[in-house]
Amino acid sequence: MVFFVSGITSKAAEEITENMVLQISEDTAIYEKPDENSNTTGTFNSGTPVIVREDAKNGWCKVSYQDTEGYVRTSGLKKIGDLKQIAAEFDAISDNMQLIFDSIVLREQEERRTRIWGVVIVILVIAIFGVGIISSIKSGKENNEK
Amino acid sequence: MRRWQERNLYTVFTVLLLLSLCGYCVSKIYGFVLVPDEFVYWAYAAKIEGYDWSDIVSMGSYYSYGYSLLLLPVFWIFKDGIAAYRAAVVINFILVIAAFFMLKSFAEKISYAEKNDNAVIFAAIAVMYPPMLFFAKMTMTETVLAVLYIAICKLMYEYLKDNKTSSLMLLILAAVYIYFVHMRAVGITIACIVILVLHLTVKKADLRGKKKQVLAIACVLAVSLIAGYLIKEIITHNMYSAADTEVFKYNDYSGQIEKLLYIFSPKGIIDFTVSLAGKLLYLGAASFGLAYWGIAYTVREIFKKNNDSCRRFTFAFVLIASASQILINAIYTIVPLRIDTIAYGRYHEFVTPVLMLIGLYGMWESRHMITAAAAIALSWLPMTALVTYSLNKNHPTEFLACMISGMSYALDWGEFEAENFYWKACIIGILLMMLFALSILAVRSKKNIKFLFTLVIAAEMFLTVTASRLCIDSSSLGAYRDTDIARRIQQQSDNNDRRVVYVDENGDALICILQFMLRDKDILIYKKGSEELNENDLVLLDYRSTYYKEELKNKYSKSVTHGHFILCYNIEGD
Numbered sequence: 001m002v003f004f005v006s007g008i009t010s011k012a013a014e015e016i017t018e019n020m021v022l023q024i025s026e027d028t029a030i031y032e033k034p035d036e037n038s039n040t041t042g043t044f045n046s047g048t049p050v051i052v053r054e055d056a057k058n059g060w061c062k063v064s065y066q067d068t069e070g071y072v073r074t075s076g077l078k079k080i081g082d083l084k085q086i087a088a089e090f091d092a093i094s095d096n097m098q099l100i101f102d103s104i105v106l107r108e109q110e111e112r113r114t115r116i117w118g119v120v121i122v123i124l125v126i127a128i129f130g131v132g133i134i135s136s137i138k139s140g141k142e143n144n145e146k
Numbered sequence: 147m148r149r150w151q152e153r154n155l156y157t158v159f160t161v162l163l164l165l166s167l168c169g170y171c172v173s174k175i176y177g178f179v180l181v182p183d184e185f186v187y188w189a190y191a192a193k194i195e196g197y198d199w200s201d202i203v204s205m206g207s208y209y210s211y212g213y214s215l216l217l218l219p220v221f222w223i224f225k226d227g228i229a230a231y232r233a234a235v236v237i238n239f240i241l242v243i244a245a246f247f248m249l250k251s252f253a254e255k256i257s258y259a260e261k262n263d264n265a266v267i268f269a270a271i272a273v274m275y276p277p278m279l280f281f282a283k284m285t286m287t288e289t290v291l292a293v294l295y296i297a298i299c300k301l302m303y304e305y306l307k308d309n310k311t312s313s314l315m316l317l318i319l320a321a322v323y324i325y326f327v328h329m330r331a332v333g334i335t336i337a338c339i340v341i342l343v344l345h346l347t348v349k350k351a352d353l354r355g356k357k358k359q360v361l362a363i364a365c366v367l368a369v370s371l372i373a374g375y376l377i378k379e380i381i382t383h384n385m386y387s388a389a390d391t392e393v394f395k396y397n398d399y400s401g402q403i404e405k406l407l408y409i410f411s412p413k414g415i416i417d418f419t420v421s422l423a424g425k426l427l428y429l430g431a432a433s434f435g436l437a438y439w440g441i442a443y444t445v446r447e448i449f450k451k452n453n454d455s456c457r458r459f460t461f462a463f464v465l466i467a468s469a470s471q472i473l474i475n476a477i478y479t480i481v482p483l484r485i486d487t488i489a490y491g492r493y494h495e496f497v498t499p500v501l502m503l504i505g506l507y508g509m510w511e512s513r514h515m516i517t518a519a520a521a522i523a524l525s526w527l528p529m530t531a532l533v534t535y536s537l538n539k540n541h542p543t544e545f546l547a548c549m550i551s552g553m554s555y556a557l558d559w560g561e562f563e564a565e566n567f568y569w570k571a572c573i574i575g576i577l578l579m580m581l582f583a584l585s586i587l588a589v590r591s592k593k594n595i596k597f598l599f600t601l602v603i604a605a606e607m608f609l610t611v612t613a614s615r616l617c618i619d620s621s622s623l624g625a626y627r628d629t630d631i632a633r634r635i636q637q638q639s640d641n642n643d644r645r646v647v648y649v650d651e652n653g654d655a656l657i658c659i660l661q662f663m664l665r666d667k668d669i670l671i672y673k674k675g676s677e678e679l680n681e682n683d684l685v686l687l688d689y690r691s692t693y694y695k696e697e698l699k700n701k702y703s704k705s706v707t708h709g710h711f712i713l714c715y716n717i718e719g720d
Contacts, residue, residue: 091704096707099627102630114170117166117169118170120169125163125600125601136594136595136597140594
């Protein structure tokens with residue numbers, strides 16, 4: 001069993017299973033189906049780390065990277081060569097997720113504050129409306145008495 | 147309840163409501179909503195404090211400097227960008243409260259009743275004009291323009307009544323200042339001068355002994371205009387030296403000459419008619435029809451037989467000022483570049499509260515309210531038809547809803563169609579006007595249910611919040627995310643001399659958002675392709691840019707995309 005730097009041999013391709021993490025060896029087209037005649041939806045650049053979503057079959061394999069998913073030739077895949085790059089990718093993802101999480105927490109705090117002020121406004125409106133009704137009833141009674 | 151108690155109660159209620167709305171809005175604010183307008187007003191204040199942001203200012207057109215004088219102390223006191231912005235918004239709401247008291251005073255003067263029961267409540271309804279509160283949440287000039295205009299109306303009445311020199315001096319200074327807050331307010335300045343000259347001509351006999359006063363006032367007017375113009379030249383020289391001439395004059399009067407000539411062409415006449423129709427449609431829809439009542443009442447009061455000259459001239463001023471502002475707006479936005487340009491209420495919003503106040507009196511005194519309301523509603527239909535005709539002809543695609551916030555209540559971003567939007571806005575405007583007319587009828591017939599107006603005020607606040615939610619609230623998340631980028635830049639560049647560089651790919655001045663937050667950092671602006679980037683630099687790109695993936699990935703190991711920017715850098719020690 002020989003692994004080429006530029007690709008994985010057909011024998012080794014059959015050993016590509018779901019949830020493996022591999023790397024794109026050269027710029028590779030992404031297909032909708034495991035068929036070169038199907039539509040292409042994009043390209044994975046060389047060095048992109050991908051997660052295998054389905055076991056490899058007939059020289060094809062379904063992979064994903066971030067929110068891009070599709071079928072690529074197994075010959076365009078290789079084992080992870082540069083762990084540093086992968087680590088940097090996960091760092092970047094983790095960074096962005098932290099930022100998004102912080103935004104969500106902040107939004108919840110904002111919602112709480114604006115809800116409090118909203119309640120204050122509603123109370124003011126109800127209070128003045130209530131005072132107006134009471135005053136109107138009182139003046140109606142006074143007019144009747146007169 | 148006694149009348150004075152009722153008036154005090156409504157006064158306190160209005161002030162408390164405005165303060166509560168301020169608290170409601172301020173906590174969601176993280177920065178600019180409309181760029182580069184807001185940034186430029188701050189940039190002039192920053193220049194006085196020693197910060198030179200002219201590179202970024204030069205990327206856009208000219209903006210007036212009058213509002214910057216109010217922002218200067220805020221900028222000086224608050225060193226943090228977000229705190230400064232929020233403080234400026236609080237000041238806007240304080241100005242709105244001041245406008246309420248001025249409107250109340252003006253209402254007491256123009257109404258016929260000696261003890262004016264309706265002055266407070268009518269002033270409250272006018273000051274709660276939804277677009278006025280909408281723009282108070284931003285550091286745009288709209289709030290200051292509205293407050294100044296209300297002050298000018300009040301001062302005009304006071305001067306015409308008492309002929310006091312102090313009132314006249316303040317009036318002239320306010321009329322000149324409003325022009326330098328925003329050039330499009332020149333209609334107010336011109337209306338002021340026209341009325342004062344007419345008044346002098348009519349009252350020549352009374353002013354015979356005051357020639358020196360008249361001369362002194364003329365000198366003050368001339369000196370203030372010249373001084374204002376000279377300040378503009380200094381600003382142009384200091385802040386716009388690198389500006390493209392065509393971009394610079396887009397907002398300046400020098401850029402409007404072509405539009406003025408265009409009006410006299412056959413196509414220009416049609417476009418001008420459509421533009422005017424759109425502005426009038428907006429005026430009616432945003433003010434629940436009250437502005438039309440205001441115009442009708444104003445005309446009536448000018449020609450009414452028993453009115454004194456003070457009253458006639460005051461209403462004449464309001465009419466000329468309002469008409470000139472609508473005309474200026476119609477000319478400035480004659481070419482319908484966007485879907486909102488046809489109506490474009492923002493440029494004449496500031497005259498609406500006074501028209502609404504007068505309109506409320508008009509409605510209150512009207513004997514044929516429902517008939518008149520129906521006639522107004524019918525008049526909106528051909529105006530809306532003209533607007534949709536223009537949309538069909540020109541097919542604009544861009545849309546800035548905040549420019550027509552007073553018509554935006556039925557906005558549906560999911561299924562937006564321009565023509566449907568305008569028809570929906572027309573129908574909603576008609577319904578709101580009818581509801582308004584019915585509530586006035588009800589209160590007029592039974593005065594002890596005046597508290598019903600509370601619901602009107604509450605409805606106006608609800609519309610303000612709705613317009614904000616639809617038009618601008620989503621920008622607060624983007625602004626918050628930008629603060630994260632600013633924080634990272636601060637962390638990476640503290641105690642070292644790392645440059646902060648923005649690579650400009652499309653001429654957008656979005657970088658102003660970060661420059662405002664990082665006032666002590668000089669952000670260098672490089673055009674794409676001309677830059678000399680070092681590995682030590684903190685490089686900023688537009689969030690839509692692919693430049694990092696294409697070119698910079700090999701130079702900078704780290705990139706963060708958040709808010710409006712991509713930040714690329716190397717961690718120190720890498």
